[in-house]
Amino acid sequence: MKIICIGRNYTEHAKELNNPVPKKPIFFMKPDTSLVRNNNPFYYPEHSSDVHYEAEIVLKISKKGRHISEKFASGYYKDITIGIDFTARDVQAECKKKGLPWEIAKAFDQSAPVGRFIHKETLDNHNSINFSLSINSDERQVGNTSNMIFSFNQIIAYVSKFITLKEGDLIFTGTPAGVGAIAINDHFEAYIEGEKLLDFVVK
Numbered sequence: 001m002k003i004i005c006i007g008r009n010y011t012e013h014a015k016e017l018n019n020p021v022p023k024k025p026i027f028f029m030k031p032d033t034s035l036v037r038n039n040n041p042f043y044y045p046e047h048s049s050d051v052h053y054e055a056e057i058v059l060k061i062s063k064k065g066r067h068i069s070e071k072f073a074s075g076y077y078k079d080i081t082i083g084i085d086f087t088a089r090d091v092q093a094e095c096k097k098k099g100l101p102w103e104i105a106k107a108f109d110q111s112a113p114v115g116r117f118i119h120k121e122t123l124d125n126h127n128s129i130n131f132s133l134s135i136n137s138d139e140r141q142v143g144n145t146s147n148m149i150f151s152f153n154q155i156i157a158y159v160s161k162f163i164t165l166k167e168g169d170l171i172f173t174g175t176p177a178g179v180g181a182i183a184i185n186d187h188f189e190a191y192i193e194g195e196k197l198l199d200f201v202v203k
Helices: 011-016 070-076 089-098 152-159
Strands: 003-007 026-030 051-053 055-061 077-084 130-135 138-144 170-172 187-192 195-201
Touching: 026 152, 055 130, 055 138, 055 152, 070 152, 077 130, 077 170, 077 187, 077 195, 152 170
Parallel strands: 003 170
Antiparallel strands: 003 026, 055 077, 055 170, 130 138, 130 187, 187 195
16 A cells, blocks of 8 residues: 655645645655554654644545546545644755755654544535644644645546555645644644544654
């Protein structure tokens, strides 16, 4: 399986990092070794001193597809959850400054915790899903998928032009504004429509 992550998919997040708002989806990938499941702890990586959190809705692909039409894209996922795209921001900045790829800032081990998946049919409106992240009981991010620049269906259609999607692949769909640095012993709790799906501690 593979993890596909969409960048700058909320206008306010692009602005908070002084990035231009994209005209087409931007995506990068993480290996399966990035996954953290079952509310296991996240261990602060040794190669960074400025790791940031980004809470995102995550889609699980349910069948193989390539060159998927946008009008059929909703049939290629059934389950969703909330996940964290951890970023070594200091490492990313150094890579960008040198014009180098920045996988080491995004794709390192344990950089993609994911919560418990729920069936999309349990949600009233797939185009307007509320989600949030609290750290140490302090609400840090609040988002709604209606504010995405590119919808779930647009993302699936676009990515599948270049990469065959397979059952079990995960798509992180972008983060709203409010990202920030983490610290050891931080307690993360993440929710979709008020239901807690992810709960872990930074070690």
